[in-house]
Amino acid sequence: MLLSLLMTLAVFTFVLLLGNVLKEILTLLINGQTRLGLVLEAIGLLIPFVWVFALPMGFLTATLLVFGRFSADQELTAVRASGISLLSLISPILLLSLLCCVLSACINMDLGPRSRVAYKNLIFRARAEVVNMEIPEDRFISDFPGYIFFTEKNHGGNLENVIIIKPATALTRPSRFARRAAKWNPTRRTSGST
Numbered sequence: 001m002l003l004s005l006l007m008t009l010a011v012f013t014f015v016l017l018l019g020n021v022l023k024e025i026l027t028l029l030i031n032g033q034t035r036l037g038l039v040l041e042a043i044g045l046l047i048p049f050v051w052v053f054a055l056p057m058g059f060l061t062a063t064l065l066v067f068g069r070f071s072a073d074q075e076l077t078a079v080r081a082s083g084i085s086l087l088s089l090i091s092p093i094l095l096l097s098l099l100c101c102v103l104s105a106c107i108n109m110d111l112g113p114r115s116r117v118a119y120k121n122l123i124f125r126a127r128a129e130v131v132n133m134e135i136p137e138d139r140f141i142s143d144f145p146g147y148i149f150f151t152e153k154n155h156g157g158n159l160e161n162v163i164i165i166k167p168a169t170a171l172t173r174p175s176r177f178a179r180r181a182a183k184w185n186p187t188r189r190t191s192g193s194t
Helices: 002-030 036-072 075-081 086-132 176-183
Strands: 139-141 148-155 158-165
Touching (some): 002 086, 036 086, 075 086
């Protein structure tokens, strides 16, 4: 039962981590906006938050796997025929379930929320570092929800032709910046630019 619990916990943790990592962390790493150490720290902070969901699912799946295998191999019938009661057979699993309930309560009430807040602060700091770093030229930056940034020239922090676009949603009409940016042609040069 312990081996099945560890395997199912590892599988559910990996599956739930994968969604969070692909959604938020990997995009920062691919865009070159963060370092690998920060990604590993973020994954470490996500693990206790993911265990809030993975531990109960893992225990339930492990119990179903173990007792399903017992039933398929006719071992339950053999155990009961040899005089061992069903209560004495499941009492170690009941004790393990109580231990998992206590562990899950500790994670749900303390460790999970604290790790989630630390993770969100870490992601916020990583995005703040993007703002402080040198903004690339001739590249659209869409890392900030609801806005797209474009800078034509960057001379040591002096930005030229900065465009901030707030894309239109289904409920709103395009903003003034989006309407102006739609008319702007990046290949056309003004008379004073070099």
